[in-house]
Amino acid sequence: MNDYEPVIGLEVHTQLATESKLFCSCSTKFGADANRNTCPVCLGWPGALPVLNSKALEYSIRVGLALGCEVTDRLKFDRKNYFYPDLPKAYQISQYDMPVNKGGYIEVESKGSGEKRRIEITRAHLEEDAGKLLHEGVVGGSLVDYNRAGIPLLEIVSEPDIRSPEEAYEYLVTLKAILQYLEVSDCNMEEGSLRCDANISVRKRGETKLGTKAEIKNLNSFKMVQKALQYEIERQINSLENHESVVQETRLWNDEKGQTFPMRSKEDAHDYRYFPEPDLVPFTISRSRVEEIRKTLPELPGQRVERFTQDFGLSRYDAHVLVQDKTLAHYYESCVQAKANAKLASNWIQSELLALLRTRKLDIRDCPVKAKDLAGLIRLIEEGTISGKIAKEILPEMFESGKSAEEIVEKKGLVQVSDPKLIEEVAERVLQANPKSVENFKAGKKQALGFLVGQIMKETQGKANPKLANEILEKKLGH
Amino acid sequence: MAENTANQNLFQLTLREARDLIKKEGSEALLKSLNARIESVNPKINAVVRFDPAKYNPGKGSGPLANVPISFKDNICIHGRETTCASKILAGHVPPYDATVVDKLKRAGAHIYAQCNMDEFAFGSSCETSTYGPTRNPWNTEYVPGGSSGGSAAAVASDMAIAALGSDTGGSIRQPAALCGVVGLKPTYGRVSRYGLIAFGSSFDQIGPLTKTVEDSALLLNVLAGHDERDSTSLEQPVPDYTESLGRDVKGMRIGLPKEYFDAEGIDPEVEKSVRAGADLLKKKGAELVTVSLPHTEYAVAVYYIVAVAEASSNLGRFDGVQYGARTKAQDLKTMYLETRDAGFGEEAKRRILLGTFVLSAGYYDAYYLQGQKVRTLVREDFEAAFKEVDLLLGPTSPTAAFKIGEKAQDPLAMYLSDILTIPANLSGIPAISIPCGLTSRGLPIGLQLMAAPFDEAKIFTAAYALEQEIGMYKQRPKL
DSSP states (O other): OTTEEEEEEEEEEEEOOOSBOSSSOOBOOTTOSTTOSOOTTTTTOTTOOOOOOHHHHHHHHHHHHHTTOEEOSEEOOEEEEOOOTTOTTSEEEEOSSSOSEEOOEEEEEGGGOSOEEEEEEEEEEEEEOOOEEEOTTOSSSOEEEOTTTTOEEEEEEEOSOBOSHHHHHHHHHHHHHHHHHTTSOOOOTTTTSEEEEEEEEEEETTOOSOOOOEEEEEEOSHHHHHHHHHHHHHHHHHHHHTTOOOOOEEEEEETTTTEEEEOOOOSSOOOOOOEEOTTSOOEEOOHHHHHHHHHTOOOOHHHHHHHHHHHHOOOHHHHHHHHHSHHHHHHHHHHHHTTOOHHHHHHHIIIIIHHHHHHTTOOGGGOSSOHHHHHHHHHHHHHTSSOHHHHHHHHHHHHHHOOOHHHHHHHHTOOOBOOHHHHHHHHHHHHHHOHHHHHHHHTTOTHHHHHHHHHHHHHTTTOBOHHHHHHHHHHHTTO | OOOOGGGSOGGGOOHHHHHHHHHHHOSHHHHHHHHHHHHHHHHHHOOEEEOOTTTSOOOOOOSTTTTOEEEEETTBOOTTSOOOTTOGGGTTOOOSSOOHHHHHHHHTTOEEEEEEOOSGGGOOSSSOSOTTOOOOBTTBTTBOOOSSTHHHHHHHHTTSOSEEEEEESSSTTHHHHHHHTSEEEEOOTTTBOOTTBOOSSTTTOEEEEEESSHHHHHHHHHHHBSOOTTOTTSOOOOOOOGGGGTTOOOTTOEEEEEHHHHHSTTOOHHHHHHHHHHHHHHHHTTOEEEEEOOGGGGGHHHHHHHHHHHHHHHHGGGOSSSSSSOOOOOSSHHHHHHHHHHHHSOHHHHHHHHHHHHHHSTTTTIIIIIHHHHHHHHHHHHHHHHHHHOSEEEEESSSSSOOBTTTTTTOHHHHHHTTTTTHHHHHHTOOEEEEEEEEOTTSOEEEEEEEESTTOHHHHHHHHHHHHHHHOGGGOOOOO
16 A cells, blocks of 8 residues: 555635626525526526626635736636536636636645645636536426526646645645635535545556546545545555556545445547637736735735744644634634633633534534633633633533623632632541541552542532642641 | 608608608608518518517607617517527527617617518528528529628618618628628627627627618617627727718728739629729729738638637537527437437538537647637738728628529538628628629629728718719619
8 A cells, every 4th residue: 555655636616705606797695596696698598798707806816816826917718618408508618728827836734733745736717607407306307507607616726746635635624724814715615615626546656657547526525535535545556456457537426335436427538629718808917906916915824823823822733723714713813812811712712612613513603602702711710710610611601691701600609719718628528528538648549639629629619729729638638 | 862751652761761750750650661561572582580560569769769660680689579590499589688789779769670581690691591481682582682681681672671780790791781782881890789699700790780871870880889898899989970970071081902802713893893983983082092902811711611610619509408499309418409409400500510619629729720810810910001001991892793592502612702802801800881882784783892990980981971972872772
């Protein structure tokens, strides 16, 4: 197995989050009744003509600049001709030899290890989406929903620079973060606003020639991409080991079976007969317009990781987790701005908050606990008003009620007991009630101390300051 | 121009005359006359394919063309009316929107009147490939009216239309105008919106008027011209009042006679003589005649039949039986596609789709399409050079007058060559007009073509109007 090296390239279609479609003014809203968001232009009715949505171009350029691409100075579209019922004009308006963005790269860092690998981007071009065929529940035919037809897509094609399924996963996570930071795409895979096809081949290590590749489709999540690539690597290596050749083909990932299967073979190789789209005259993109757009670029995830590690003293790993999702990163920063300890905030968000969101199937965007309220909770811990244990009990309540930590603490009387006198009293009772543990401790069993501290916490309903309880017990036990 | 409308049949009115009459008396009498004219003449000519006076009454239009009936080539979408490009594959197709030109005419108050025959999908120069059967030339019904806007030209020539719109991809307005003895203008590419024109060759197609007089042509262009935000290829150029260029002096105008347009093989001597006589009339009025050369003219037809059919093959892909028009039911998708398109398209359409598909195919693209585009640039440069020297170019519209029905139907190449003098203007996007300049010994009209630099339609109108007044052909009508 280790004698082989996988060679992977990814094609990502991202839906640009414009209000209207690429060549008409129809809405791009997801979930409308079938064929509601259509007009003669996106239905390709005879005589209708496309007009470019300048917002879609602006978004494309934003992506190009963020990926370090060379933005074309002449925008040209081409027709890609083929017959399929979801393609109303029998051609897709796309870009062939002059994509809006050429070159560029994404830096992929494996699990915040600090080891960066540069994955080159071949191109990112603008094109229109097709409609969607509906077969289910249809007798004697199929139906077509053209709501999606004409929605702007940016197809981002990587060089075959990726060397493992994990790296493919990281590439996608990084790319998605960049697109979200740029506010050019919702990147919602369920709604189809981010789609990925993978090209993969294997070769003996040290070999420089590329092996025969397969293209894998039907990858509906990043995890699926990773799993499918893992499967495909093993399948291709097995073929080669058994002296069978890998066939160049398109394969579909079947997630239930955990396997890829050859797609129903197309009759013959497609010849798309690309030629320049005569309905859209090529035009010049001025350098000043590109520079204007460059000025509006936000801080990108990579830059933010650096800042979080430097300014907040976070580990690269933690910074990565927080930065991957723009809203999460923003939430974190708001917490810190509200005077929460930067490291505590990072820990609390990554462990407690995200876990709560997960069990409630909520996105950070819909988090009922405001960043300033989480900061309030963290401040209470830092100040010693409540223990971490109590805080863990309070957070779910904040989730449910939307109240601040202070309110809950006050109402329930959960303020930490840091009065040594009070703790001493409880300690006395605990020592008397547990002579066996006292004996054990004196006999050298240090863990007995933990048990006794636990008993104090129990007696105080968790309110005793654990540090103080520890100290008092040790003193009383003559340590 | 006939000044006394009381003594003539109202259907004979020009657009300007009709407009003036309607302003005073309303359109009722004119429409009655025109309807009756169609009823009596159309069975002989077959120029009008759809016309329903009961259903489409004139509105109470107001504006510069209030209630003036205008007819349309059957490839211009009219909201709510069947529009088929004279093809079986679009039988029953009713556009849900108006073409921009229809919209503009409605805003100008015009009455959206009849729909006219054409070569299927505008593929042809004889109006013989229509699913509705051939249109006949009003001057001699044994002869073709030219094409592809043959129905529009014949309707105007036979007084079944006051004026009509056509579309010109390789001469489809000018050549039938020449063969039917009417005025046909192809505006500059980008002058008139193509939105709602069912595309043939998108980088060539242009809508324009077919009229009885040059004045009518200018009146219509006033309404049709202008940028349309729905058509990215329409240009933001100011629209002058074109009627102001009528009656201007041609003195001092430099008129170029391209030698290739007179020397070309297949030019009928009668045509050449008549067109030269037209040029001499301009000279008499003070214009200066110079011989110029457009050296790449001989490649124009070849280039056109590569680039235009390439675009056509792609434009016609959408006629696949999925959304609209005719569908042949079949067990599977591929068979449905094949049988629908086999049954729906006529011979010439299939020929051009095949040709276009071939020239775009992998391995042939560079040799044909790309090479074609390069030569297209050379043709354009010919014109650019010429218009540095002259204001207008003058030559025949078509090498011959009308030919007989069936004469070239089996010989596509001979048919294609009849467009040799009109195609160059489409390749380069310049405006050009055809006006009648005489009759052959057989009594068939001859067309004279004037071409100008992009957006110089006004110059064309000045010279065309001067010539028209000298020649007086507009007073002659075919006997029907």
